[in-house]
Each structure stands twice: as structure tokens, then as C-alpha cells.
Amino acid sequence: MQEILDAIQSDASGEDIANLAIPESYRAAHVLREEQAMWDGYESADKDPRETLHVDEVATPELAPDEVYLAVMASSINFNTVWTSIFEPLPTFAFLDRLGKESVWGKRHALDYHVVGSDASGVVVKVGSAVRNWKPGDRVTVHCNHVDDQDHSAHNDSMQAANQRIWGFETNFGGLADLSIVKANQLMPKPTHLSWEESAVNALCASTSYRMLVGDNAARMKQGDNVFIWGATGGIGAYATQLVLNGGGTPVGVVSSPERAELLNAMGCEFVVDRKAEGYRFWSDEHTQDEREWRRLGKQVRGMLGDDPDIVFEHPGRSTMGASVFITKRGGKIVTCAATSGYMIEYDNRHLWMKLKSIISSHFANYQEAWEMNRLLGTGAIVPVMSDVFALDHVGDAALKVHRNEAEGKLGVLCLAPEEGLGITDRAKRESVGEDRINLFRRMAASKA
Numbered sequence: 001m002q003e004i005l006d007a008i009q010s011d012a013s014g015e016d017i018a019n020l021a022i023p024e025s026y027r028a029a030h031v032l033r034e035e036q037a038m039w040d041g042y043e044s045a046d047k048d049p050r051e052t053l054h055v056d057e058v059a060t061p062e063l064a065p066d067e068v069y070l071a072v073m074a075s076s077i078n079f080n081t082v083w084t085s086i087f088e089p090l091p092t093f094a095f096l097d098r099l100g101k102e103s104v105w106g107k108r109h110a111l112d113y114h115v116v117g118s119d120a121s122g123v124v125v126k127v128g129s130a131v132r133n134w135k136p137g138d139r140v141t142v143h144c145n146h147v148d149d150q151d152h153s154a155h156n157d158s159m160q161a162a163n164q165r166i167w168g169f170e171t172n173f174g175g176l177a178d179l180s181i182v183k184a185n186q187l188m189p190k191p192t193h194l195s196w197e198e199s200a201v202n203a204l205c206a207s208t209s210y211r212m213l214v215g216d217n218a219a220r221m222k223q224g225d226n227v228f229i230w231g232a233t234g235g236i237g238a239y240a241t242q243l244v245l246n247g248g249g250t251p252v253g254v255v256s257s258p259e260r261a262e263l264l265n266a267m268g269c270e271f272v273v274d275r276k277a278e279g280y281r282f283w284s285d286e287h288t289q290d291e292r293e294w295r296r297l298g299k300q301v302r303g304m305l306g307d308d309p310d311i312v313f314e315h316p317g318r319s320t321m322g323a324s325v326f327i328t329k330r331g332g333k334i335v336t337c338a339a340t341s342g343y344m345i346e347y348d349n350r351h352l353w354m355k356l357k358s359i360i361s362s363h364f365a366n367y368q369e370a371w372e373m374n375r376l377l378g379t380g381a382i383v384p385v386m387s388d389v390f391a392l393d394h395v396g397d398a399a400l401k402v403h404r405n406e407a408e409g410k411l412g413v414l415c416l417a418p419e420e421g422l423g424i425t426d427r428a429k430r431e432s433v434g435e436d437r438i439n440l441f442r443r444m445a446a447s448k449a
């Protein structure tokens with residue numbers, strides 16, 4: 001890989017890069033099939049990703065005609081890597097085995113190790129024979145929607161494709177590695193004013209929030225909408241907050257510490273609920289919700305907005321869904337993409353139907369939605385929310401921070417990039433977007449440390 005890195009760093013031509021040999025093995029973060037039952041019976045909180053995320057050499061897979069080999073300069077931690085590393089709700093090897101049965105190329109994925117990671121920035125090194133729009137030397141970011149575009153079901157909204165998968169979670173050969181294989185229809189141009197790691201942290205979370213709020217397929221926020229955002233400084237929440245502000249809406253962001261409240265204010269979000277300081281307890285015990293707490297939250301939010309939220313951006317799941325359905329405005333929308341605290345959801349259906357509210361499901365984003373989000377990152381309208389950077393060898397430490405809800409925004413991971421801050425090719429644009437905006441999460445995290 002050193003030869004490939006040297007070529008990238010010396011700005012070698014695409015032709016020279018194309019002529020480089022692809023190594024037979026590469027360094028990658030992966031979990032092992034033989035360990036998938038090691039935590040049976042443990043509480044989630046006691047499962048430590050540092051014990052299951054191994055960083056070692058793995059064999060380089062053969063390239064399919066519609067794929068590229070990507071030299072991964074940087075990647076990021078997403079919650080799905082936490083799920084994979086703690087083998088919850090299911091070990092991901094079942095996904096790989098299913099993909100393995102689908103086609104000759106799918107068979108490559110069903111291995112006894114799973115290379116994880118669903119974000120990447122890097123350089124295209126080689127392209128398969130069917131790749132038309134990308135070439136060696138292209139600097140790209142990667143979105144994680146993995147679809148077979150020869151299936152008819154992929155051609156309205158590709159998130160509806162029968163065999164839609166999340167790359168690096170439901171497929172092997174993900175982005176937390178020095179090399180990856182990526183379908184050509186996952187590639188997007190890297191924002192020129194951002195470093196490798198700043199470019200790598202966005203695609204999964206930002207595109208998810210874009211589809212939930214802005215795209216045609218979920219809540220379709222309008223100018224002036226009030227949007228209530230759980231985890232508003234978290235991975236998806238921090239992009240949601242920016243999208244609401246950019247789109248002429250008013251966000252109410254929920255956080256769990258004064259530092260996070262300050263961060264939200266610094267992003268321009270005026271209305272903040274510190275759920276910890278307020279002591280909200282929506283469940284009085286494991287089986288019983290406390291409707292008085294829903295009412296208390298509704299009153300607090302109405303006190304801020306003078307109205308109820310048009311949209312609730314929901315992902316904590318079991319712990320908050322009852323409250324989310326309750327506080328949403330008559331006719332409003334609860335848009336959900338996850339269930340971090342538990343997926344067996346309970347809410348009072350009377351509050352939904354009598355007030356004509358809708359619960360809308362959303363999952364990642366199709367290529368067009370991801371592309372539109374990437375464009376907003378490229379113009380600087382949306383900025384990365386990266387609070388820290390880790391070396392690939394310390395990927396377990398980074399995943400543990402996310403597992404423990406100790407990180408704001410996103411954590412970047414350096415793969416081939418030997419240090420932070422590399423890969424910026426348009427300094428003037430960076431200046432016009434503003435170093436202060438780009439580094440907000442980093443500065444806030446540093447001042448907290």
C-alpha cells in the first residue's frame with residue numbers, strides 16, 4: 001500500500017496510479033465469525049468493541065466489473081460499526097452469508113471475517129471493466145447504499161430495491177481499511193476544501209438526515225417548519241440541525257449536557273432541551289410509560305416555539321417514541337430511522353390517529369439524495385461535524401466512545417492518510433466557508449478535554 005500512498009501524495013497522474021500493483025492483502029478492521037457468540041448473555045453496555053474489532057491484514061478480493069478498488073485515506077465510525085462489534089441485534093455474518101448465495105460476485109463476501117465501515121474518502125486506484133464515469137486518480141467520497149442496479153426494483157427509489165444493503169455493514173470489504181471495493185454507483189466527488197478525514201465523516205449520517213427531512217421520500221420539511229431533533233449534536237442529529245436551519249425551519253434540539261447545549265447554540269440553534277438537566281423519565285419502570293412526562297416535554301417545547309413541532313426527528317426508539325408521538329403537532333410527522341434504545345416500540349395510538357399524525361420510516365438515502373447532500377457539503381452550505389480523529393489501529397477506542405455516547409457529532413478515522421489535515425486542494429474555498437465553521441465540533445471537544 002505504501003507505493004499507492006506515495007503516488008497519491010506526490011499527485012501522480014491517473015495513468016500512473018492505474019499501473020500500480022494492487023497488493024494481495026491489506027490492513028482492515030474486522031470482526032471474526034468465531035467470536036460472534038462471545039457476549040451472549042452480557043448487557044449491551046458491558047460489551048467492549050475494543051475486544052472484537054481486530055485490525056490486521058486480510059486478503060484482497062477480486063474486483064467485479066462494476067466496482068473500483070479504492071485507496072481509503074480516511075473513514076469514520078458509524079453506529080452500525082458499534083452494532084456489528086457487539087453482535088447486536090444480530091451478528092452481521094448472516095447478512096454476508098445471504099449475499100454469498102446471491103451471485104458469483106456476492107460469494108466473495110461470505111467469509112469468516114467481516115471488514116466493517118460504511119464511510120470513506122479516498123482515491124480510485126483501479127476500475128472494473130464496466131465502470132464508465134470514474135477513473136484512477138479520482139478523489140472521491142463513498143455513500144453506503146449498495147444495490148444491484150440490474151434489478152428492476154432498484155429503479156424508482158433505490159432504497160426500495162429488493163437487494164438493497166448497507167456497504168460495510170450488510171456487505172464485506174467496508175471502509176475502515178486501507179483498501180476497499182466499492183460499486184461505481186457509490187462514488188461521489190470529494191469536497192475540495194475539506195481534508196480526507198473531514199470528507200470521510202459525512203456521507204452516511206448526513207445523507208440519512210437529508211432523506212429524513214429534505215428529500216422526496218420522508219418528512220419533506222417546508223420553510224417555517226418547527227422540527228424537534230433528538231440527539232441534536234449526535235451523528236445524524238447534527239446534520240439534521242444544519243438542514244433545518246438551512247431550510248428555513250426552526251430546530252428544537254435535545255442534548256444531555258450543558259456542553260452539548262452550548263455546541264447547539266454555537267451552531268445557531270436557539271431552542272435547546274437538556275434532557276438530563278430536565279430529568280425527563282418517560283418510563284416509570286421497564287413496562288410503564290409516564291404520560292405526565294410526555295405532557296411536561298410538550299409544554300416545554302410549546303413554551304419555546306409557541307406551537308407544537310411539525311416534525312419530530314426520531315431515532316432513540318423505545319425510550320422516546322411515546323413522547324415523540326405525543327408532542328408532534330396535529331397533522332404532523334414523526335420520521336424515524338433507528339431505535340438505539342430498543343426496537344420494540346410503544347406509543348399511545350390515540351394520540352396518533354385522533355390528531356392525524358403520521359409515523360414515517362426512513363433508511364439511509366438513494367444515490368441521488370446522497371449526491372445532493374454531498375453537493376451541499378461541497379458548497380460549504382453544510383459542514384462536517386467531526387469532533388475527534390483516531391488512527392485505524394485505535395478504531396476500537398473510537399467505537400467504544402460512540403457506544404458509550406461520549407462523542408459529539410462524528411469521529412474520523414485515518415486509514416492511509418498518515419496525518420490529519422491532508423487532501424485539501426481548494427484553500428480559497430475553505431477560507432470562504434470559514435475555518436471556524438468547519439472546526440466547530442473539534443474546537444468544542446478540545447475545550448472540553
Ligand code: NAP
Nearest residue numbers: 079208231234235236255256316319337338340341363364
Ligand atoms: P450518535 O452519534 O451516538 O448520536 C445519537 C444521539 O442520540 C446521542 O448523541 C444522544 O444525544 C441521543 N440519545 C442516545 N440515546 C438516547 C436516549 N435513550 N434517549 C434520548 N436520546 C438519546 O448516533 P447517530 O450516528 O446519530 O445514530 C443514531 C441512531 O441512528 C443509531 O441507532 C444508528 O444506528 C441509527 N442510524 C440509522 C441510519 C439509517 O440509515 N437507518 C443511519 C444513521 C444512523 P444526547 O445524549 O446528547 O441527548
